[in-house]
Amino acid sequence: MTLNSGDAGFHLLPGDPPLVFVLQGSRLYQIDRDLHDALARSDADRTAQFVTDIDATVPRRRQPGELEAPTALSLNVAQACNMGCEYCYADKGQFGGRARVMSSEVAFAGIDQLIANAPSDTVTVGFIGGEPFLNRELIHTSVAYAERRAARADVKVRFSVTTNGTLLTGRDLDLLRAHAFAVTVSMDGGPATHDRYRPSRDGQGTFAPILAALAPLLAEPAGARIAARATIARDDLDVAGRVHALTSLGFHEVGVSPIRTGPNAALVFQEDDWGPFLNEMIGAAESEWRQVSAGARPQFANLWSAVKQIHRGSARPLPCGSAVSYVSLSAEGTFHTCHRTIDDSRFALGTVGDGLDTVARHAFVRARLVDAQEPCASCWARYLCGGGCHAEVIASGRTGCDFIRGWLEHCIRTYDEVSRQRPELLS
DSSP states (O other): OEEEETTEEEEEEOSSSOEEEETTTTEEEEOOHHHHHHHHTTOHHHHHHHHHHHHHHSOOOOOOOSOOOOSEEEEEEEEOOSBOOTTOTTTTTTTTSOOEEOOHHHHHHHHHHHHHTOSSSEEEEEEEESOGGGGHHHHHHHHHHHHHHHHHHTOEEEEEEEEOSTTOOHHHHHHHHHTTOEEEEEOOSSHHHHHHHSOBTTSOOOHHHHHHHHHHHHHOOTTOEEEEEEEEOTTOOOHHHHHHHHHHTTOSEEEEEEOOSOSOTTTSOOGGGHHHHHHHHHHHHHHHHHHHHTTOOOOBHHHHHHHHHHHHTOOOSSSSOBTTTEEEEOTTSEEESSGGGTTOGGGEEEETTTEEOHHHHHHHHHHTOGGGSTTGGGOTTHHHHTTOOHHHHHHHOSOOHHHHHHHHHHHHHHHHHHHHHOGGGGO
């Protein structure tokens, strides 16, 4: 239930104890049953007094101002892939065009612009594709170049990579360890599940070769942080099974993502899939919380990222840093809003030759502020959700909004339990 008074709205969560989530500042309060019932029946006097009290204590959400230069850049070093995943939104890394790889000239120019314009003392360079290790040498040389360039500018540089894991060599693992990479590996679960969705180009299973290549890093990660990302198709919604299978392999964390767009319609979520998927997500989250309550390390990324977002009082006007703190560079040197929008002219933001297009960047962001869109502007969850992935919204509209609200309600409840029972997890 959402009630609004100017910019201050709130959402009631019945239960024991009753909770009220205040949109402004993303604040959560326990309230007594009497106040909950009064707010639920829209008691005018009690509601007005509650809103007045909240207005006096909750910080106002700042309106977005001028955009600073991005602090993160992903390099699409290989717009090609050695795998044949049916659901791939990126057309096996080619984004509807031909396979190609990035040159060192393009990569270095992108790194130069990122560091030269850095608005803070830390930047992140990411490597993505397709499969980035198809252009292995450029990853290695770009890391060395970025560190030299950052040292001269007195800027710290961090690194990330998203990979299918099949091509990793011992030399690559040394690089990931030595430079404290955030490593995201695309794996969909145990052997049978993974091989079903993520075969090689010739139809062979890829679970075994990925695990063989990755096992030394999972055993000895050193500074690297290793996460698995599982894609969920509509014909297999077993979230808890995916999370268990992947954490059992030694991944530090596991996140899942439903298929909202893609070339195989049989795998893309339909409207009647979101309810069962919500049940699966909540089941996985409840299992995770039971284990963490007993002393296990938090590993289900979807749950903990939401819980920590609520704890921070995050009230975001956009769903992510796309075009704001982060941009992506195509193999041929065109900036785009993110790695999902490569080679789509609707998301283009200039070139390494001409620099980021400030006008296009500002226009893109302004048009997508959550308060400027419907039905987002009247949704209680808008400052936690941010309005949904830009690329997916344009491709398929806003599907699954009830799922998002249901999931966030569960995460709010979990946050309340964590804050009372294991507050050290929020530090």
